[in-house]
Amino acid sequence: MxxxxxxxxxxxxxxxxxxxxxxxxxxxxxxxxxxxxxxxxxxxxxxGENDDNAICVGYGSVDCRTYKVKYKVTDFSLD
CATH class of the missing domain: 1.20.5 (Single alpha-helices involved in coiled-coils or other helix-helix interfaces)
Known part of the structure; x- marks a missing residue:
């Protein structure tokens, strides 16, 4: 058992x-x-943290390469 x-x-x-x-x-x-x-x-x-190709325009509240700008324009690519 x-x-x-x-x-x-x-x-x-x-x-x-x-x-x-x-x-x-x-x-x-x-x-x-x-x-x-x-x-x-x-x-x-x-x-995308690198803004080498960004175009910074004017003075405002948008961050662009440690500066405050009005517009930040980056190129777009389909690569």
Whole structure:
């Protein structure tokens, strides 16, 4: 009788380990997607911080190369 009880407990424990392993695989896939999305957001925010091609016109409240201007014109490209 004790042998059957021990075998049942071992079977239940192995099933629980398998369920935890499957859940951790799904969790890892979600985190890698989130990390990829976060990286893309950082890249998108970092691109375009350089205003080398901007044309700053007048005096106002718009930031352009550390100056306050009325208009800031940047060239757009389809590259």
């Amino acid at each position: 004790k042998k059957k009880t021990v075998l049942k407990l071992l079977f239940i424990a192995s099933c629980l380990v398998a369920v935890v392993a499957v859940c951790s695989l799904f969790y890892n896939n979600e985190t890698s997607t989130l990390d990829s999305l976060a990286f893309q957001n950082v890249e998108a925010l970092a691109s």
